[in-house]
Amino acid sequence: MKIRIISTLLIALSSAMALAQTTKSPNGNVELTFSVDDGKPTYQLTYKGKMVVKPSHLGLELAKDKHASKGGGETDLVDGFVVESTKSSSFDETWKPVWGETATIRNQYNELAVNLSQPSTSRHIVIRFRVYDDGIGFRYEFPQQKELNYFLIKEERTEFAMAGDHTAWWLPGDYDTQEQETQETKLSEIRSRMKEAVNWGNSSVAVFSETGVQTSLQMKSDDGLYINIHEAACIDYATMHLELVDAQTKHLSEQLGGGSNAYTPNPTPSAYPLPAPLTFVSHLTPDATGLKGAMQTPCQSPWRTVMVSDDARDMLSSNLILNLNEPCKIEDTSWIHPVKYCGVWWEMIVGKSSWNYTDQFPSIKLDQIDWSKVRPNGRHAANNEKVKRYIDFAANNGLDEVLVEGWNVGWEDWANMWKRDVFDFVTPYPDFDIKMLNEYAHERGVKLLMHHETSSSTQNYERHMEKAYNLMNHYGYDAVKSGYVGDIIPRGDHHYSQSMNNHYLYCIQEAAKHHIMVNAHEAVRPTGLCRTYPNLVGNESARGTEYEAFGGSNPDHTVILPFTRLQGGPMDYTPGILETQLNTWSDNPNYVRTTLVGQLALYVTMYSPLQMAADLPENYERFMDAFQFIKDVAVDWDDSKYLEAEPADYITVARKAKGTDNWFVGGKCDENGHVCNLKLDFLDKGRKYECTIYADGKDAHFKDNPKIYTITKKTVKKGDVLKLREAPGGGFAISLMAR
């Protein structure tokens, strides 16, 4: 009897608490309020008193019978909740990344953990919020318990109710690619833009909704708030997309008709009422059965993140996503290092040479070819002579490594065939002497950078992985670029599903055992896992420079990416195409949509510990004065100061090179050009710096006059102001060497 009374009291208390459980960020600007609204967990978010996320529900729909379309039976984790207890705490710690934009990172937040129970099922879950000065992270936690041990996710239903019809920079939601061109529209215009967005650049693969978009999603409100939704620490969980409820939405997960996503089971409409228009609802990537996840308690979702500020620069300097990831799990990180590299790659992308060695067969089977008897096509790029030239170039110019793609057998018919045994990752083509070339490189202080294109045949890759990594150890490779082009094997799976996210992490963990750094292309968009596994030195997971050879990317592309794709981790964007007009040396009619100097700026504005000098040595040799900046620029930093930023318009950032007093400044702008009044406030007082300014020439233009530039040297000091004109599609790059 006594116990019953106490419980009732607790519930009464907790209901009261639920009415207004508010947590502020350390500086008080960000305020998170949690409540339970008619049994539904609900949160709202304000910034300096302005509404950022209106009251929004949290929950998950579960499937019982192993097929999402037959969901039901299992009680959802959506409503019927009461607050059992809450716990508030504060945290403040400064940690040192193995590599990064700054030498140290402060992780300071106030936390609210809400213990919720669902009395009808005797289950309980925790929703944990961390409130930072630049936004929030929250996640679902599922403790181990009798009534919740294993469960299948039909859909996560996390809402983000926007407070206005913001401008958004978005990609069509897609289960398999994020290489589309970014769209800029009002939220209310997403639906009408979707068809065009899907077709643009022809790179959508498996879109799911007429209002589905990817994260990280950058927005700007009419009253000047910058808001960004993404996720952190996506481990053993499907990648989250967002589906916007707008005035025309009839139910969630409306299927986009037909098209290339034909082999995805139709999602089931949610049984729950629609939230208000301008609300985003989470939409996870399904597996081949349409399910969104198979979970075992204790477990948790990734962190759902909302970054917010009235200063766009805070979007770029934020460490919220890294901070929400677990500390480094690799004990000895001495073998992990930044990498500046060149490689045998761009000439294949442009179409001048080939990855494959022969054109003799309509298709090949690896175990049935005697490569010594095969007729070469004469266009194979990864040959001894050419690789030695690249090694020489790297050695002569201080580059650390040389990537060689197409070195291994199987490129004859590698893509889009659902071919399982596509590569073995250990057998070089006959014209690639792996022993000789590694020895040649090592003698010159250079390493080769391994390439593992998996063709998305993950089963095949995992079968060969140990031998492939052993081969790397044997010959002295310490980094691998991996690729996931084409449809996933096992068939029906998607690039961003729970199982594929598990696969990517498995590769990173196995590579770490071999002291190998990973740069994964076409893999899932990163969510800050590089804090925990700093051997993940790069990802593609966005539209890279290669698209300049496939038809081009918008000039504002690289002043959007730092706000979106780069939130989760560095990108191997492969900048440095100084010969922007491809028809000067190939039959490719396309041109790069930046100026030459704009390419230099990217080494500073697009932060990455792995940077490629992507153009051909012979092109660099025609611009050696400009190439000097690529030689000089650092790839690891003690400090970074974002000086100006506006999404899709311009970014200016100054960075202090690791372990030195030298600074590098990069400015990049969109197709409209930009004028930057660069105040050198960040320099050390009383010190002089040799300043080299790489600037767009007068009348430079990304299309009509891209390769005109000036290089100016002067001595500067703290407080000096440099006026820099950035051409349409251009930018500037500055090195400041401390005397």
Add this chain to the structure above:
Amino acid sequence: MKIRIISTLLIALSSAMALAQTTKSPNGNVELTFSVDDGKPTYQLTYKGKMVVKPSHLGLELAKDKHASKGGGETDLVDGFVVESTKSSSFDETWKPVWGETATIRNQYNELAVNLSQPSTSRHIVIRFRVYDDGIGFRYEFPQQKELNYFLIKEERTEFAMAGDHTAWWLPGDYDTQEQETQETKLSEIRSRMKEAVNWGNSSVAVFSETGVQTSLQMKSDDGLYINIHEAACIDYATMHLELVDAQTKHLSEQLGGGSNAYTPNPTPSAYPLPAPLTFVSHLTPDATGLKGAMQTPCQSPWRTVMVSDDARDMLSSNLILNLNEPCKIEDTSWIHPVKYCGVWWEMIVGKSSWNYTDQFPSIKLDQIDWSKVRPNGRHAANNEKVKRYIDFAANNGLDEVLVEGWNVGWEDWANMWKRDVFDFVTPYPDFDIKMLNEYAHERGVKLLMHHETSSSTQNYERHMEKAYNLMNHYGYDAVKSGYVGDIIPRGDHHYSQSMNNHYLYCIQEAAKHHIMVNAHEAVRPTGLCRTYPNLVGNESARGTEYEAFGGSNPDHTVILPFTRLQGGPMDYTPGILETQLNTWSDNPNYVRTTLVGQLALYVTMYSPLQMAADLPENYERFMDAFQFIKDVAVDWDDSKYLEAEPADYITVARKAKGTDNWFVGGKCDENGHVCNLKLDFLDKGRKYECTIYADGKDAHFKDNPKIYTITKKTVKKGDVLKLREAPGGGFAISLMAR
């Protein structure tokens, strides 16, 4: 011009040929006729002039867009064919199996290879027939060619038009299990029996049609022909089921409503007209997307086999399926050997003890448990003391190996959870000292037999396989029993799909590199691959003895299996349960539906190079006189003579032990009993044999009086006749030791 005329002539010639291209078996009894019927490849089969397969079409429907339900677009390989050329040949070779029912096997057939072209697509395929004295095999071959390099199979449409309403012994077609009870009905009664068949024993998982059945399918015609349909050499291809067209069929692949196959995409009805009633049509196992196969030329289908005779014994002695497989691909087979074993298994099956070590947790994660601190449940069978007792028992009784299930961590929550990281295959429970126990066994001349339950998490198994096999090598294991209980991971895949068939073969091939023999349970039904990979010493792939503890199997079960399941290869049936009444030593209320002597007979009637003495040592110790037969019986043979046979009624077989002059005879019957007049014609003339007869006692009965038996010793010679009464559910067993 000249070339055109010649082609026309050839086509005219080939059309003429197509009218009647007949191939007879070496003895002339079997006759195969091939023709092209309105562009459709067509075959028929007769035996001694009687129709076995009426004219039946051959072909494949293809999918173009990677999803079966949206098939079309790609031209099918069904019609529009003309015969380009045909080639007839003969073959006669005798080969020696590494282990088997006979020391040598004759492979004699006449072959017809038909080169077909489909002028509308410029494609060509080959259909190859091999005609044996006891049936035929045929397959589709897809040469490498410009217009057919990669293709996706929507469905294979191979027809088998039956000439009458035969009696059939069938299992419900199922993508994931073949552990159901066999049904005996007329073909026309399959549909009405299906619901009951699916529910019987509750072991159906993913059935697909109300007339879908599995192979090998044994039939008997009203005029006394025994007909068996199966397949041989199923490699990198989905397993074939058969779907019967009957009077009520509206279209092929009608989905069985709801049920446990809910996560299988609905098959698409065929666009082609239905064949005549009483025609079986092939139905392949789909992958998670509903597709039936992803092919790259040059490639071929498995052999489709039709065995036929007017003598039921020929069904059992046939080597047609082995002969259709490729010769042994393992160069050194000296490490492959027959195995008689006991093991820690039956007491867990019966429910007396447990695989798992603890009941402390609702679920476990392997990387989060400190096993030294875990509270044991006190029922864990695989403990040092017990395993030593089994080792002692094996050593004292001439058994080669001791299986130990439940030795490794993970059994706490291993099944049906879609749990990926379920076992690591290398970490023993704290009470299983792997080093000590192997040393203890080796000192006594016994080996331990490894157990790898995968829980169907194939990705997890493949990730750990190399380490698991290395562990086996390290401790001196040379055989592994693997298991595939539960739903496949990757989710949505099926036990009998192309990718899973590839997985099973991958395991066998990798095991061979480690000199490890494989005995795979719940894997695909075998198709004779043990000829090519003789380290595949056993499979379960049917309803094994374990079902006697789950409610029982029909007494005729073991006189059906040799006609059906055993056609493709040996079964680890785990016979030898001499204490047939389980409640005498456990709380399990079930009983084994044979007599004690019937269990002895199985060692001879159910051929396998791997035979378990499945009962507990303490049970054997109570029947040591009967157990003597299990000690004596061979597991590898120089000769086998099937003396009597009738499906589901009785089987009597005599076998000559490998490398000796000793014979063993087994007789097994159904629930009606049987009298066998055993003529010892097979013995060597002029030689005397010590004969020990293990016979059912008077009034023995599988249910009411199972353990009454007589053991009689006498001296016999060639020509003697023994009259043996087999009780209902009983049998007999005889050893004949040459003097």
